Amino acid sequence: MEINGLPLHVLVVHAAVVLTPIAALAAIGYAVVPRWRDWLRWPVVVAVVVAVGTVWVAFLSGDDFRGDARFATASGEFADKLDKHEDLGGILRWVASGFGLVTLAAVALHTRTGVTRILLSVAVAALGLATVVLTIMTGDAGAQAVWGS
Template identity: 40%
Template sequence: MFLEFNGLPLHVLVVHAVVVLVPLLALISVAYGVVPWWRSRLDWAVAGLAVVTPIVAFVATESGEAFEEAQRERGLGGEFLRKIEEHAEYGDTLRWFTVGLAVAALLLLLVTSGLPRARGLPRWLAPVLTGVVVVLAAFALVYVYLTGDSGAQVVWGGTI
C-alpha cells in the first residue's frame, strides 16, 4: 500500500511534503504562541497544519519502511542498509516530534481560542504551552534536517 504511487516510489514523493510542512508547522506555531496579535491571522494555519503534517509524516515513515523492505528484497545490503537504518531512525524520531508539536499546537490553539470552556483555564497554561511548542518546534526542525540530510547522503553521497 505504501510502496508506490503511479509507478513511482511513494516515499520519494511524500518526503518533499514533510520537508515543507514540518518547518511550516514549527514556525507558524511558534509565531502563534509568541506573537499574540497574530493569532487571529494564524489560527486557521496552525489548525490545518497540525492536522495534516502528522498524517504526512506517518505516510513518509510507512512508505520509507516499504521502500527499505523492497531494497532488501532486491539484495542491497551492507553500507547501504546501515545508512538506510540510520535515516529510518531519524525519520521515526521526527514523526514523534511532529505528533507532539501538532498536539501542543492544537492545545495552545484551544487554550487561547476564547471559547467558554477555555476561559476557565489557568492563565499560566498558554505561556507553558507556548514554551512546549517552541521546544518541540526546535527539535522538529533539527530532525527534519538530520532526516533529510541522511536520506540525501544515501541517494547522492555515492552509497547507491
C-alpha cells in the same frame, strides 16, 4: 505502494520536508507573538494536521519501501546510511506527533492566559524547533543515503 511507477515514499517525503518546517515555524510564531494568535490560529491548525500527516505517511511508506526487494542486498555504508535515516524518521514521527498535539491543545485553549499560556507557548516553541531540526536531519540522512558518495 507506488504511484505511476514511483514509490510513494519518494513522492511524499518532499511534502514532509517542505510542509513540516513551515507548519512548525507558523506554530512558533503563533506561540511567541501574541498579536499574531488570532490571525494564525486556523492556518496553524490546518498546517500542523497536514504536516504531521505527511510525516506519518512518509514514515509508513518508508518502512514499506525499505522492505522492498531492491534493498534486500543493501550492505556496508549504504545500509548504515539507510538505518540512520530510518532511525531518525522513527524519532521524527513521535516528536512531530507530540508537537502537533501540543499545538492543537494551545489552539484549543486559545483564550487562556497566565501560566497555562506560558507553558503551552514554551512547549509549542520547543517541540516546533525540535521538529524542524529533526526534519532537516532526517531528510539529509535520506539524501545522503541516496545521493551521498
